[in-house]
Amino acid sequence: MTEPVPGPTPERAGTERAVLESAGPDRWADLGPRMVSAAVMIVFAGLEIWLGGTAFAALVIVLCALMIWELASITGGTAPQQRRTSVVLAGVAGVSLGATLVLEPAGIAPALLLIPSILLALTSRRNRRIASVYGAAVMVAGFGLVLLRADPGTATILWLLAVVIVSDVLGYFAGRMIGGPKFLPAISPKKTWSGTVAGWIGAAAVGAGFVLAGWAGWMLVPLSVAVALAGQFGDIAESWIKRRTGVKDSSSLIPGHGGVMDRFDALVGATVAVMILYLVLPLPLPGRG
16 A cells, blocks of 8 residues: 655645746756766766676666665665665665576566566555556666667667757756746646757757768657657656655765766656667667668
8 A cells, every 4th residue: 555645845835946946046056066977977978888798787787776776765764674675675676687688588587677666566665656667667778778788789879868968958958047837847846848848859959960970860850859758757757756755866876966866767768768669660770770
């Protein structure tokens, strides 16, 4: 049974407060730490993508384990037993994803990927169904990133990351500079229509850039917009989880960004969308030839 959602203030009051904060003079206060952290992450991720193979898989496994830890922590509470459970679930997630990557040719990957999700549903926590579904998305995204890096290859991963990053950056600046009507104020009070549309435009530009570079056909442009939209909903889904659990950030691991989930929520949504489409359609992914 799902426990009642905690919260010291009404949802509407929280939404109004977030709107006022985003319009105030401190709306750029987190820009410096965000840029420094983003630069470090881009350099490190670029090296791992270039190396590929075990190095890239290890990075993805660690990130997925950290996201499961954060998800278990914010939905499970701060009691010592719950903290230990969160650590155990993170370990299970890492082992499950690692085993899936090793045993993937045997065809049992889906069962292994769902183990953390099942445990999230069976352990005591708030919003366990939501946590279980999001946990499954994290695991599928991790598996998908490693799979896409292997085939079609580096170009596809670079395109996917570029779509997510450019969409996020343009959405961030357009939303704070232009403002305007909110996209889904009850779930994500800071996300505006101006930022959302700016993200789509940026994603289309990324797709066009890859086409002009000769890495894909023009169908990549609408696919890029669709993937950006999926990434935005990944962001919204994580915001919804945080609002229901009464936390601002999933953790404080990344200065200026909050937690790993806060930084990679859009990538989770985008990768899951690509993986679903990848299974049913011949996608025009870069590097596919």
